[in-house]
Amino acid sequence: MASDNKSIFRTKSIEAMLSESGKGLKKVLGAFELTMLGIGAIIGTGIFVLTGVAAADYAGPALVLSFVFAAIACTFAALCYAELAAMIPVAGSAYTFGYVGLGEIWAWLIGWDLILEYVVAVAAVAVGWSGYIVALLKAGGITVPAALCNPPGQNGGIVNLPAIIVLFVVMLFLIKGVSESTKLNNILVIIKLAVVILFIVVGIGHVNPANWHPFFPYGVNGVFTGASIIFFAYVGFDAVSTAAEEVKNPQRDLPIGIVASLLVCTVLYIIVSAILTGMVPYKEFHGNAAPVAYALAKVGINWGSALVSVGAVCGISSVLLVMTFGSSRILFSLSRDGLLPTVFSEVHPKFGTPIKSTVLVGVVTMVLSGFLQIGRLAEMTNIGTLCAFCIVSASVIVLRKKRPDVTRPFACPGVPITPAISILFCLYLIYKLPQFTHMVFVIWIAIGIVVYFIYGKGHSIMNFEEQK
Template sequence: MNAGKNRLPLWQRVFRIKKFANPLLDAIEPGSEGHLKRSIGLWPLVALGIGSVIGTGIFIVLTEAVPKAGPAVVLSFVLAGITAALSALCYAELASAIPVSGSSYSYAYATLGEGVAFVVASCLLLEYGVSVAAVAVGWGQYLNELLHSGFGWSLPESISSPPGHGGVLNVPAMVLVLLCALLLLRGAHESALANALMVLVKLAILALFVVLAYGAFDSRNLTPFAPHGMAGVGAAASSIFFSYIGFDAVSTASEEVENPRRNIPLAIVISLVVVTTVYILVALAGVGAQPAEQFTGQEAGLAAILHRVTGQDWPALMFSAGAMISIFSVVLVVLYGQTRILYAMAKDGMVPPLFCRVNRNGVPAQNTLIVGLGVALLAGLVPLDVLANLTSMGTLVAFFIVSVGVMVLRRKQPGLKRGFSVPLYPLTPVLSAVFCLYLIVGLAAETLELFLVWVGVALLFYFAYSIRNSKLELAHAAG
């Protein structure tokens, strides 16, 4: 009875703010939760950022994007890159001010309220889980390219291609996700080291592609440059934006990073500069080496381009192997990010406590196994184009909220210590929000409908479980 009398009105419960500086609200309950270990320095963190982004789309996305924009897909990458850069600056400021696990979920909780934070979390889970599945699908394509080039045979299409593209169950994609989940159970330090080595391989492979493709560059392939006008450029930018997602995975590692106020903003900015440069070079090399119409339906696109321009098997063989390693690192890092978001939510009481229980290696083991199994099913059963567009939608909504969060936090807590501040405030967060909305509008109507269904399901869970079990609710009820 007393708890009912003390309960706040619904709107106040939905929009209540979590103050991360309050040690009472951040306390660890013995026996139910544990501490993550701070074992990641700046350069492993930069590698984590690069590893989570490069491979998320560049190895497979030209096949989807070039038919929409033609050679002007280079401008689509620039447009998506500008949006990502603006969002990255906003992430950097919030990460330096609120250096905790949970990425934009935690930032929204500190600025816009619990209900908004839960919606953002649902977007992040969509972004991370679905993007991992999308990338894993691409891994299966490159595995077949490797087997065909090196040994003259391939896996049956029914078990190696995504549904909707000749496949029934994408077994290689499922195996990849489960392997990454097993590696994550070893610990954050070991996973970061493995990722750093794989990032070096992927950068070397993309450098090989750029050099060989530029050797076959033909300016006639760039004409007509924008056959579908700026509408095509915008549509392609919306669909390839998922190529830029992942840098926010850096901020999910906040509780495992040394000196997070300094290292997280630096890692976000450095990783995005490297990624944007590489993407533009690869896109320009690709459209210069091959006529735009040949990209339609082309599997393992970059490896196929190398095979065509060299007339030999070894470049494509090497590239396919490198692409498989690259995509492995993306799946590893993004899967890691999703588990840490669920960890942060469980600490707040928003999802069941099993998601924040850690083992003796400092790893949320049950969380990792559940996420791995769920994402493996997505990778095996859902068509690629649906995965890519849903990823973009979830990402853009989360980025929009972060942009707004920067302005809200500046207004509510102007004296809060920040290791980094966005330049040209308030222009930068305003432009970031506007660019995100522009790309959202460019997504297909089917994507928007599926996203609304996802958010609706998330809100049902929030009102059925989270609003009753959040740490803020329990603290208020306790008086």
């Protein structure tokens, strides 16, 4: 067996992690901003796009139960996140927690996985944003040429210019500072919450219970498949923990932000999916990228449909902001630990943001969204999130045994049962994902293992710390 200083399973001490925390990054976030960050990432594509797809193709009216099942799985994982985020308020999310609990190789793999997950999600969501904004402009009498709003090979496209422009603006906001970015996010979140509540108030009077029959058109199995697909909707609270080093009182505010954002969004998802499938027969949502707006137009509320489209643009904009923020912080953490080139851990002296990580993420997502048809690759997000949840849950169990002495401002209840249930839920949802998703995941992880042994292991700061 390899010695400790050479082992790929070497762990980083909590004390070492905490000593690095906050070097250069500005601490400007509180519980409210964190909750809004979570809602900003969670309510977006999931509620405005995926609800229709999951209802039409996987669960039917039982989509309500898909959201319940996914929310239960997330709740167990969220409690684990809350314990570790409060105990180790360091940027990096599951990567950081895995490094302390399970060892360097596991931390690297989940960090590598999360980078792909976030970047692909941002690119895919930017394409969705482009579709909504082009439709809104057309409704206002402005037609964007097909060549400038589609990638090459799709409807005569050359470049998806709106997607590139919105990601460039997001990048500039994130470079300027977290405080400015969260203020923008708060405004966008308030607008989209108002739109979602408007849909609930207006739509509930147009529910026809007959549309809920049959309730299980795809069988009970469809509920679980639907849950694995819409799990994309819940990735947001992972993004909350990536902001750990920029929180003023992380021990108190991180658990509040994680749990509160999950609870608010779960309630809204369940209500919206019930009303949506009650207003319109689930089959009509097949291939529809704007199910909420479609449902309102279907029952004759065209003004509401237009408002929902505006809300969707705001909602998806906040997802882009938070997800780009999260990916840059994970890249920053990997770089600071030497597993990727250290240039990406440089912090801007004036703005206090990891500028080079932010620019790299911005450029890569702009290229992906502007010139590629993302297609099924967006499904990678689900398996990446689920794997991250497994790593975090396992780390809670390990650290309870290895480091019972460390103060836990928030203690996950029912350990080890709660994290074990979280792992089982997530493994089951991974199993239910399409085969294509499993294939892409295996290929990306294989590339990650090669990168680790060629570069990461030799450049890890653990090598130098252990030689002192």
